[in-house]
Amino acid sequence: MEHGFLDQYSNVGSFMNRLDPRIKVVSLLAFIVCVVSTDTAAFAAFALYGFILAVLTVLSRIPIGYILKRMLVAAPFILMTALFIPFLQGKTVVHAFALGPVTLTVTREGLLIFWNVLAKASLSLLCAILMTATTGFPELLKALEKLSCPQVVIMVLSFMYRYIFLVQDEFMKMQQAKESRSVGGPQWLHVRALAGMAGMLFIRSYERAESVYLAMCSRGFSGRIQTFHHFQVTMKDAAFLLTIFVSLIGVRFLSAIHG
Amino acid sequence: MDKIVIEIKNLHYSYPDGTKALSGIDLEVFEGESLGIIGSNGSGKSTLLLHLNGILRGTSDVKILGRDVTDKNLPLIRRSVGLIFQDPENQLFMPTVFDDVGFGPMNMGLKKEKVEDAVNRALEEVDMLPFLKRSPHHLSVGEKKRVAIATVLSMEPEILVLDEPSSNLDPKHRREFIGLLQKLQLTKIIATHDLDLVMETCSRIALLDEGRIVAVGKTADILQNRLLLEDYGMIARSP
Structure with missing residues (x-):
């Protein structure tokens, strides 16, 4: 990609x-x-x-x-x-x-x-x-x-950087799957499909977030991410x-x- | 008799929506062995794995390294049982490989030098040391899987638990990955439906079906029992 x-x-x-x-x-x-x-x-x-x-x-x-x-x-x-x-x-x-x-x-x-x-x-x-x-x-x-930027902001940005490309990939794949099956039909149907895709993307991201959280817990996450510089x-x-x-x-x- | 590291007695688990995932699992895992947990899709493999480090807690006695799974023991259990999720994208959530592999050791409260040592050692073990400063999204699937293993190796676990480790790998990388698993000398529990992988890496197999263990035995015994494997959908029925 x-x-x-x-x-x-x-x-x-x-x-x-x-x-x-x-x-x-x-x-x-x-x-x-x-x-x-x-x-x-x-x-x-x-x-x-x-x-x-x-x-x-x-x-x-x-x-x-x-x-x-x-x-x-x-x-x-x-x-x-x-x-x-x-x-x-x-x-x-x-x-x-x-x-x-x-x-x-x-x-x-x-x-x-x-x-x-x-x-x-x-x-x-x-x-x-x-x-x-x-x-x-x-x-x-x-x-x-x-x-001293608040940690919540740092975490949000950090996860965004890590996962934004994945979300983009997922959207692209859905788009391709939709294109592959879009043969004619009224235009409003495409718009409706797009709305469905957006919803699907949200659900997938939500589920992924859950898995990521479990993976974090498995490695001893206790509410605070520490890093070294x-x-x-x-x-x-x-x-x-x-x-x-x-x-x-x-x-x-x-x-x-x-x- | 070898030491028992994981002991599960009559484990039941239902998902919040009422779906029964595990119904009466009895299982013992011995120190130093490689146990394959095989079963068709939806047989409860992943759910069982989530019980091994206390992410899920069903109604039963689960003893990990002789300890009950309680809130008090949880930090110790989680550092001794390294659980690696199927999708490395979920396992690798930090901006760089270093931060990711160091995530566990840092949560263990190690000092900076100790963390760096642990990270270097873990990456060395999976041959990924040159990738230290890379971002996970710049790695290939095979590389991500290796780093994913390093993320738990850095915590020096006693037991390694892997969920479908060979999924999404092409034959060449799958072969290399099997080599890596054979090289790692610690107790391993591998859930998969890849029978070749099991044959090459596991000494014992537990066959799971609809949340029950239907057979346990030596790898060769189970894999040679064609009827058993056919009955539980692990191989296609011969015509």
Whole structure:
């Protein structure tokens, strides 16, 4: 079965691969906090954030195409939330559309917030893609655990990573079995079959969960999953973190002074 | 007489919906032997196995290593009886092979170095050491089965219990897998309807039908009794 693995660039031997996952998580958080809190009109600051990400992208050796593809997945969600912002109340009207009895006005303030939401969301997303794509998923989970993320969340993510491909396979097989027997017939019948498949998938997953739980109990599970990590912060990690922090704080405060 | 490691007397079990799965099982397993439990689909093999480490508890006396199956004894019983489920996808639930094989030892409260030792030793035993850092979903079926065995070997069990270990394996990997089972020197209980596997790995056989043990004996005696095997659906009736 073919799967686009979540972490196909997690082990290409780049500088970003070798960083301690905890450092990457902390850097990502710092980046997002700085970007989100930056003043709306500080265009130069956003350009500089973009520059930082460009440097990181080069260091990660991930092809641009891959990053853009991952961005596209999230793009609809960002656009959906941002779509109505230009029509918000504001003083300076840039353009007005007449749609029958309703007049829609695009305001300068609205446009500014619109651009701002897009820029902040894209930058944060880009940074998240960079940090996660360069880290193996199991490592990422351990880093989160080490950084005191609740265990329930870690367990859910861990099982998701382990079983999502299986569920996908199961769905594919059902799909193939259905296709093999779909010869004509009304379209609504296919939709009904799809609903049945979704239900079946749920039941199978539920039963699998039960078996997995029994397998866990057989090996002495008592409510808490323990794992070990081999993380060690090196000079390189420290230097990276320091550089990121200094550049972020630099950009953030320069923009504040100029703004 | 060899030491008895598992002693089951008059075991009955019904599923919550009332279906009777086991009705009066009597069975003894001796230290160091390889016992094959054979029977057609739905004869109660898997249900019986689930009683061997206290996952299910029917109405009877089940003694594992001389101990009653009680809440107090459960941790000890579960570390001494390594139960391997049929589908390795369910047996391997952690993100990496290391975490999975180390799951049992960690629950036993071992220190980090001890866990690493146990994991390395268990993977070495099934020839899977190079796969330490891989994710289970990147392994082939044969590799998954091997790792699944390692996940219980790392707990250093005294008894290994396997449910349909040869299912889904192609002939070559099945052969290799049988070799591995022969190599493992501990008490083994293997539930299957693969008679070749039983012939090559087991010294004794218990034949199960509709939740009852209908025959127990030496492997050769049972497998040569064509009528018996035909009667209980283990081989097709000759025309």
